[in-house]
Amino acid sequence: MQENTPKKDRSCWPGMDEEKIQAAYNFNKGYVDFLTNAKTEREVTEIVCRLAAEKGFVPIEKVEAIKAGDKILINKNDKVAALAVIGQNPLEEGFNLVVSHSDSPRLDLKARPAYEADGMALLKTHYYGGIKKYHWPAMPLALHGVVVKKDGRVIKVVIGENGDDPVLTISDLLPHLAKDQMEKKMSEAINAESLNALVGSRPQPDCANDPIKTYIMNILQEQYDIEENDLTSAELQLVPAYSAREVGLDRSMVGAYGQDDRVCAYTSLVAALEIEKPLRTAICLFVDKEEIGSAGNTGLQSLLIENIIAEIMHKAGNDNYFSLRRALALSAALSADVNAAVDPNYPEVFEKMNCSFMNQGVVVTKYTGSRGKSGSNDANPEFLARIRNLFDEAGVVWQVGELGKVDIGGGGTVAQYIAHYGMEVVDCGVALLGMHSPFEVAGKLDVYMAYLGYKAFLQKF
Numbered sequence: 001m002q003e004n005t006p007k008k009d010r011s012c013w014p015g016m017d018e019e020k021i022q023a024a025y026n027f028n029k030g031y032v033d034f035l036t037n038a039k040t041e042r043e044v045t046e047i048v049c050r051l052a053a054e055k056g057f058v059p060i061e062k063v064e065a066i067k068a069g070d071k072i073l074i075n076k077n078d079k080v081a082a083l084a085v086i087g088q089n090p091l092e093e094g095f096n097l098v099v100s101h102s103d104s105p106r107l108d109l110k111a112r113p114a115y116e117a118d119g120m121a122l123l124k125t126h127y128y129g130g131i132k133k134y135h136w137p138a139m140p141l142a143l144h145g146v147v148v149k150k151d152g153r154v155i156k157v158v159i160g161e162n163g164d165d166p167v168l169t170i171s172d173l174l175p176h177l178a179k180d181q182m183e184k185k186m187s188e189a190i191n192a193e194s195l196n197a198l199v200g201s202r203p204q205p206d207c208a209n210d211p212i213k214t215y216i217m218n219i220l221q222e223q224y225d226i227e228e229n230d231l232t233s234a235e236l237q238l239v240p241a242y243s244a245r246e247v248g249l250d251r252s253m254v255g256a257y258g259q260d261d262r263v264c265a266y267t268s269l270v271a272a273l274e275i276e277k278p279l280r281t282a283i284c285l286f287v288d289k290e291e292i293g294s295a296g297n298t299g300l301q302s303l304l305i306e307n308i309i310a311e312i313m314h315k316a317g318n319d320n321y322f323s324l325r326r327a328l329a330l331s332a333a334l335s336a337d338v339n340a341a342v343d344p345n346y347p348e349v350f351e352k353m354n355c356s357f358m359n360q361g362v363v364v365t366k367y368t369g370s371r372g373k374s375g376s377n378d379a380n381p382e383f384l385a386r387i388r389n390l391f392d393e394a395g396v397v398w399q400v401g402e403l404g405k406v407d408i409g410g411g412g413t414v415a416q417y418i419a420h421y422g423m424e425v426v427d428c429g430v431a432l433l434g435m436h437s438p439f440e441v442a443g444k445l446d447v448y449m450a451y452l453g454y455k456a457f458l459q460k461f
Contacts, residue, residue: 024448035244035256044102048081066315079288079298087281094330095281100264101290105129107238116213121200129291133190137172142241147234160241168197259440264336271455282458300417329422335415339363339401341431356401356431359443363401365427370410377415379426394456
């Protein structure tokens with residue numbers, strides 16, 4: 001009986017008056033706009049840096065010396081950003097850190113993407129992160145990213161977002177000819193090498209070899225100063241070509257691409273912009289590559305956190321290596337990442353006593369991983385007790401959550417890489433429906449509670 005009965009002990013709705021609910025709805029207006037305009041990690045970083053500058057954050061390279069109350073901005077490779085509000089206590093005594101990731105599952109263009117076949121020009125892709133391949137055909141796609149010329153010039157590309165822009169798409173097989181396809185397992189029905197985006201069908205006049213591809217390359221040359229060889233040094237992504245929207249006749253939810261993990265990026269960003277004179281230094285970090293294991297020099301398996309803290313401490317006049325290690329070990333962190341909301345269409349994969357529910361508060365996830373907690377941080381109970389107390393005192397509605405039934409599957413976050421430094425860390429984020437799909441759904445009250453929780457942690461923990 002318990003298995004099929006949702007938790008009744010916590011819910012955002014009964015504990016909130018109409019004024020607070022309206023505040024949550026108003027908060028989500030900015031979130032919807034953010035999701036519409038930030039569909040890649042570079043676009044997230046650009047928005048973070050712009051809003052931080054408007055709030056008085058100063059790029060660290062322009063700072064001679066750091067003192068309490070200073071607001072510092074760090075940008076790494078235009079894919080990672082950090083906001084730091086320097087506290088009154090020495091940094092060596094630890095800091096409060098909220099970490100989210102700005103990358104999301106998508107389709108990347110290959111290094112040599114353009115080709116022609118059967119009267120059409122197409123672009124080859126390589127999917128990024130954990131996707132269901134059948135989600136991506138038969139929908140409008142926009143092309144986002146940058147192309148870097150040999151002389152170092154960076155050309156920003158956004159095609160498909162304006163109303164008069166063309167879009168790209170990946171064709172699907174018509175049902176009349178799809179008998180064999182539909183008899184396959186869902187994981188095999190769409191082959192990764194068939195995720196090729198349709199980009200044109202008009203031939204270049206008087207062109208004998210690949211006239212349609214040639215016509216497309218000429219368009220890129222004329223409109224963007226991009227030559228075919230420039231695509232080798234490009235970072236171009238195909239993402240859904242539609243705006244974030246309110247979901248439900250009651251407008252109680254937000255639907256959009258990329259809410260994993262931009263829901264936590266946005267809520268922690270707004271929280272960080274409002275922090276003033278904390279006792280402990282407050283740092284909000286937005287990282288890359290979480291969806292592919294946090295690899296590379298913009299992911300958290302690198303020395304990224306250590307290097308950022310070392311840079312801040314150097315500006316504060318402390319180059320002692322032991323002080324750096326001590327600061328990291330005495331710090332506390334929230335791994336700001338999403339969890340899975342119980343989906344009434346698929347109740348069989350959830351253990352409802354311990355999974356999270358839509359609009360019942362921000363989710364505190366003690367451990368992630370798969371099966372026997374493999375790949376998990378598993379937060380210490382002493383730290384969780386302090387988080388419970390902090391959230392309750394700050395009026396943050398929260399719930400606990402796991403990622404489905406124990407042996408069904410699982411997943412990981414950056415928490416284990418943060419814990420590597422010895423600091424206390426727990427996952428804390430918003431529950432989503434349709435995670436990793438091109439249209440994920442979040443509850444507006446959960447989004448608002450994440451913001452309140454991150455702000456309380458950064459300011460008061």
